[in-house]
Amino acid sequence: MLIEDYEAAADGLSYTFKLRSGITFHDGAKMTSADVVASLKRWGAINGRGKLIFERLDAIDAPDASTVTMTFKGAAGVLPSFLARTEAFILPAAVAEAAGKDQLTPEQFIGTGPFTFEEHQVDRYLRMVRNDAYAPRDEEPNGMAGRRVPYLDAIEFIPVPDESVRANGIISGEYHFGDPLPPDFYDMLSSDPSLSALVVKPYYWYSPHFNKSQGLFTNQSLRQAVQLAFSQSEALRAGFGREELIRADPSVCGEETAWYSNAGAEAYDTPDPERAKALLAEGGYNGETIRWLTTHEYAYNFKIADYVKQQLEAIGMKVELVLSDWASLVQNRADPTAYEIFLTGHSQYSHPATQPFNDPAWPGFWESERKVDVVNQMISATDDDALKGAIDAYSELIWEEMPMVKVGDNFVLRAIRQEVKGYQNAPDWFFWNVGLD
Amino acid sequence: MTSYVLRRLLATIPVMLMVATGVFLLLKLTPGDPAGIILGPDATEERREELRDSLGLNDPLPEQYLRWLGDAARGDLGDSLFLNQSVTSSLAERAEPTLLLTFFATLVAVVVGLPLGIIAARRRGSWTDVGTMGVAIVGISMPTFWLGLNLILIFAVKLKWLPVAGYAPLSDGLWESLRYIILPALTLGVAQAALLARMTRSMMLEVLTSDYVRTARAKGVGEFRVVIGHAFRNALLPVINVIGLIVAALLGGAVVTEQIFNIPGIGRLLIQAVGRRDVPLVQGTVLVIAAIYVLVNLVVDIVAAALDPRIRRA
Numbered sequence: 001m002l003i004e005d006y007e008a009a010a011d012g013l014s015y016t017f018k019l020r021s022g023i024t025f026h027d028g029a030k031m032t033s034a035d036v037v038a039s040l041k042r043w044g045a046i047n048g049r050g051k052l053i054f055e056r057l058d059a060i061d062a063p064d065a066s067t068v069t070m071t072f073k074g075a076a077g078v079l080p081s082f083l084a085r086t087e088a089f090i091l092p093a094a095v096a097e098a099a100g101k102d103q104l105t106p107e108q109f110i111g112t113g114p115f116t117f118e119e120h121q122v123d124r125y126l127r128m129v130r131n132d133a134y135a136p137r138d139e140e141p142n143g144m145a146g147r148r149v150p151y152l153d154a155i156e157f158i159p160v161p162d163e164s165v166r167a168n169g170i171i172s173g174e175y176h177f178g179d180p181l182p183p184d185f186y187d188m189l190s191s192d193p194s195l196s197a198l199v200v201k202p203y204y205w206y207s208p209h210f211n212k213s214q215g216l217f218t219n220q221s222l223r224q225a226v227q228l229a230f231s232q233s234e235a236l237r238a239g240f241g242r243e244e245l246i247r248a249d250p251s252v253c254g255e256e257t258a259w260y261s262n263a264g265a266e267a268y269d270t271p272d273p274e275r276a277k278a279l280l281a282e283g284g285y286n287g288e289t290i291r292w293l294t295t296h297e298y299a300y301n302f303k304i305a306d307y308v309k310q311q312l313e314a315i316g317m318k319v320e321l322v323l324s325d326w327a328s329l330v331q332n333r334a335d336p337t338a339y340e341i342f343l344t345g346h347s348q349y350s351h352p353a354t355q356p357f358n359d360p361a362w363p364g365f366w367e368s369e370r371k372v373d374v375v376n377q378m379i380s381a382t383d384d385d386a387l388k389g390a391i392d393a394y395s396e397l398i399w400e401e402m403p404m405v406k407v408g409d410n411f412v413l414r415a416i417r418q419e420v421k422g423y424q425n426a427p428d429w430f431f432w433n434v435g436l437d
Numbered sequence: 438m439t440s441y442v443l444r445r446l447l448a449t450i451p452v453m454l455m456v457a458t459g460v461f462l463l464l465k466l467t468p469g470d471p472a473g474i475i476l477g478p479d480a481t482e483e484r485r486e487e488l489r490d491s492l493g494l495n496d497p498l499p500e501q502y503l504r505w506l507g508d509a510a511r512g513d514l515g516d517s518l519f520l521n522q523s524v525t526s527s528l529a530e531r532a533e534p535t536l537l538l539t540f541f542a543t544l545v546a547v548v549v550g551l552p553l554g555i556i557a558a559r560r561r562g563s564w565t566d567v568g569t570m571g572v573a574i575v576g577i578s579m580p581t582f583w584l585g586l587n588l589i590l591i592f593a594v595k596l597k598w599l600p601v602a603g604y605a606p607l608s609d610g611l612w613e614s615l616r617y618i619i620l621p622a623l624t625l626g627v628a629q630a631a632l633l634a635r636m637t638r639s640m641m642l643e644v645l646t647s648d649y650v651r652t653a654r655a656k657g658v659g660e661f662r663v664v665i666g667h668a669f670r671n672a673l674l675p676v677i678n679v680i681g682l683i684v685a686a687l688l689g690g691a692v693v694t695e696q697i698f699n700i701p702g703i704g705r706l707l708i709q710a711v712g713r714r715d716v717p718l719v720q721g722t723v724l725v726i727a728a729i730y731v732l733v734n735l736v737v738d739i740v741a742a743a744l745d746p747r748i749r750r751a
Contacts, residue, residue: 105521122520122527123701123709124604160602161705162697165589169601172594327469327714334473334482361482 012075033062202254264396514721545626554637576631681737
């Protein structure tokens with residue numbers, strides 16, 4: 001959004017960004033390259049993607065007020081796609097330096113975007129108002145890229161804890177947009193002419209993760225046995241119900257993204273209890289109890305666990321569902337002595353190199369030299385073919401080493417009222433180029 | 438009377454101390470790591486340890502306890518781990534919606550419950566009595582969330598008379614604020630009205646059969662004066678106790694109602710704080726709720742003592 005143009009060296013080792021002129025911050029100050037350098041340094045210190053970039057960064061400099069250069073020790077072909085994300089936002093240098101690794105305070109919410117932060121009343125609303133000084137790009141809008149025009153005077157984000165009240169509020173016209181809405185309201189929302197029900201694809205995928213640091217599932221055959229013991233699509237249905245909101249698919253990234261790959265995933269959703277039993281015997285399984293951490297706080301979490309438990313018991317495994325609230329589950333899953341399996345969801349529209357489970361310290365503890373290699377390949381790839389090759393290798397590795405078993409995709413349900421015009425159904429919503437009738 | 442009030446005030450100190458200790462221990466014994474929740478699922482163990490250190494969660498328990506108790510005694514309940522504000526100011530912010538909701542729900546309870554109870558008692562055994570008490574049973578048994586959702590469906594979604602949910606502070610104007618508070622106050626008030634009606638009825642029945650009521654009737658006092666002037670005044674004491682309990686319970690936050698109607702009150706604050714393991718906020722909120730209970734009980738006792746000399750002499 002903020003650059004006029006950029007040049008990338010063919011080897012992916014250096015980048016030169018030319019900034020747009022005439023960009024002002026919400027406080028009226030002019031944006032310069034010093035602000036960009038300070039903001040990206042903060043991004044490199046606190047954000048997961050930023051850290052991946054800064055690990056291989058050699059230097060970031062501002063040769064003049066409208067130019068930023070970045071040079072790398074190892075190729076960083078992924079840089080443009082990471083910088084395009086909202087989290088690599090630009091603040092005034094003084095704010096970025098003062099905030100450091102700390103969370104920004106409301107006084108520090110000074111950006112360059114089409115809407116300005118006005119007020120946050122905890123649990124009541126967060127209010128953004130139009131930035132009249134905003135200078136849009138000239139290109140036609142394309143997803144989040146291109147021209148952004150703030151038409152609305154203000155946007156209020158209102159937390160509504162009860163999901164059926166949230167849906168009713170849209171039906172009654174109290175709110176213009178709602179996210180997420182309960183799947184039970186799908187029929188009611190889609191049959192109402194005053195609004196549109198939106199199914200957001202891609203969104204999230206879900207998988208039981210194995211504890212690979214200690215216990216039974218350090219053994220790869222046992223992990224494969226679990227995968228073959230149950231139908232992934234049935235588990236998905238058990239967890240989420242509505243057909244409109246699910247998709248049985250083995251890829252880490254949704255098919256709508258450029259990062260889709262089902263390489264090596266032939267075993268997905270081909271349950272084979274006999275083969276699973278053979279793998280159990282091969283892996284030396286001896287009736288040990290599998291502790292599966294789950295919670296009623298998210299209905300799907302328990303429903304999938306409960307379904308898979310029955311399937312595992314059918315091939316002779318012993319499974320104990322360990323129930324707690326989500327907060328305790330998050331604590332317990334960090335403790336490698338506490339469990340064998342837990343289930344969680346992951347974004348399917350993020351770059352695969354940034355999935356949290358790639359980090360061997362993340363619960364599940366996936367240590368693998370081959371994984372380090374392919375993740376590096378994905379980050380350094382400077383052209384589409386190299387990236388595609390790396391992502392295929394990553395997918396193959398996941399289906400071979402089986403750090404988790406992907407059950408499938410779940411899409412979120414949203415709704416928007418007819419009087420709202422120009423809204424685009426993207427995974428992360430935005431309200432520029434949007435107006436009210 | 439003064440010595441009675443003083444005695445009662447002193448007695449609240451050990452109660453508050455016990456509550457404070459109980460709350461502290463209970464939370465320390467509950468599993469769940471606030472650092473893990475603040476930092477989100479993707480945080481490293483190292484970063485979590487760092488944060489636990491800076492929050493003082495790694496200090497020995499007695500040290501944490503004394504520090505918290507000392508601060509609380511000075512009115513400093515610490516800082517919320519999530520809200521970027523102190524516990525006292527987040528409680529102060531939530532006080533207005535909870536006070537308003539309590540006031541109007543109690544109003545519904547009193548305006549509906551008392552007359553129904555009196556009428557039912559007066560017409561004991563009649564269809565009016567059976568009918569009112571039947572409705573009261575339904576009122577008590579109805580789950581709040583069910584009643585709340587149905588009221589929303591009827592008055593907000595279908596009829597569009599009132600907003601679905603939300604809250605407008607009094608500073609936005611009384612009517613604006615009332616529009617938001619009517620449905621939740623009804624939701625909460627119905628169950629309390631039913632409870633109050635049943636209590637009032639049984640108290641009135643006891644009094645209506647007593648000798649002085651018969652005497653009053655015998656000397657030709659009008660029926661209205663008998664029921665309201667003689668009987669109801671004497672049935673009032675236990676009824677005031679029940680109203681006190683209702684007020685205390687509502688001030689402590691109506692979790693379900695606040696959640697459904699999206700009212701930023703004390704109940705919702707507490708439930709969120711528990712879910713996030715925002716320990717200082719939970720401790721502070723429970724302590725304040727306990728203080729409210731103790732205080733309301735104190736007020737009820739003092740009112741009762743003022744109404745009935747037998748109590749203050751005891």
